[in-house]
Amino acid sequence: EPEVTQTPSHQVTQMGQEVILRCVPISNHLYFYWYRQILGQKVEFLVSFYNNEISEKSEIFDDQFSVERPDGSNFTLKIRSTKLEDSAMYFCASLWLTDTQYFGPGTRLTVL
Amino acid sequence: DAKTTQPPSMDCAEGRAANLPCNHSTISGNEYVYWYRQIHSQGPQYIIHGLKNNETNEMASLIITEDRKSSTLILPHATLRDTAVYYCIVCGSSNTGKLIFGQGTTLQVKP
Numbered sequence: 001e002p003e004v005t006q007t008p009s010h011q012v013t014q015m016g017q018e019v020i021l022r023c024v025p026i027s028n029h030l031y032f033y034w035y036r037q038i039l040g041q042k043v044e045f046l047v048s049f050y051n052n053e054i055s056e057k058s059e060i061f062d063d064q065f066s067v068e069r070p071d072g073s074n075f076t077l078k079i080r081s082t083k084l085e086d087s088a089m090y091f092c093a094s095l096w097l098t099d100t101q102y103f104g105p106g107t108r109l110t111v112l
Numbered sequence: 113d114a115k116t117t118q119p120p121s122m123d124c125a126e127g128r129a130a131n132l133p134c135n136h137s138t139i140s141g142n143e144y145v146y147w148y149r150q151i152h153s154q155g156p157q158y159i160i161h162g163l164k165n166n167e168t169n170e171m172a173s174l175i176i177t178e179d180r181k182s183s184t185l186i187l188p189h190a191t192l193r194d195t196a197v198y199y200c201i202v203c204g205s206s207n208t209g210k211l212i213f214g215q216g217t218t219l220q221v222k223p
Binding site: 100 | 146150153154155156158199209211212
């Protein structure tokens, strides 16, 4: 069964450094998402992406964040200058048309 | 998207049916009810969804009241591996928009 994959599973970085989280959505899916979950808190929507552009973003998704689909398979989330409060699990999800969103296993980001 | 209300926690004996309720009294006519679960810190896993008819798949059944203001997710024979946080989410028919997660119900399946 096809699935969403994410790399790395755990990323440790220093405050102020740039990080790139990578996702490979299910092939033939058209909509892509990033969510995050701070330890002990709710899963929060960050951004949705369709047809090579952002379709919606939350207040969390400020100028420090960007997303890209550099080729036909990867979908990336970049945080330009990480803060302590960016420490969280980051989940990628993808969707075909009117199906359901399928989530990846997540990347645990730890900012020191 | 309509807001949902779920009990924070529930227990269930292994092998018994787990019935997880959800209130969504402000749901509108074209909004679906989706259920996801999250085991430990893994990615949310899709379970089932429905509009107004009851639905069943290999994982669970979804019972939606006639007025659509509430629903119940039924795991017919809960196992220890069903211990997870269960989320009831209401969203538009296309489901291309964001999913809004609440706190969900923590289901503890006990031996």
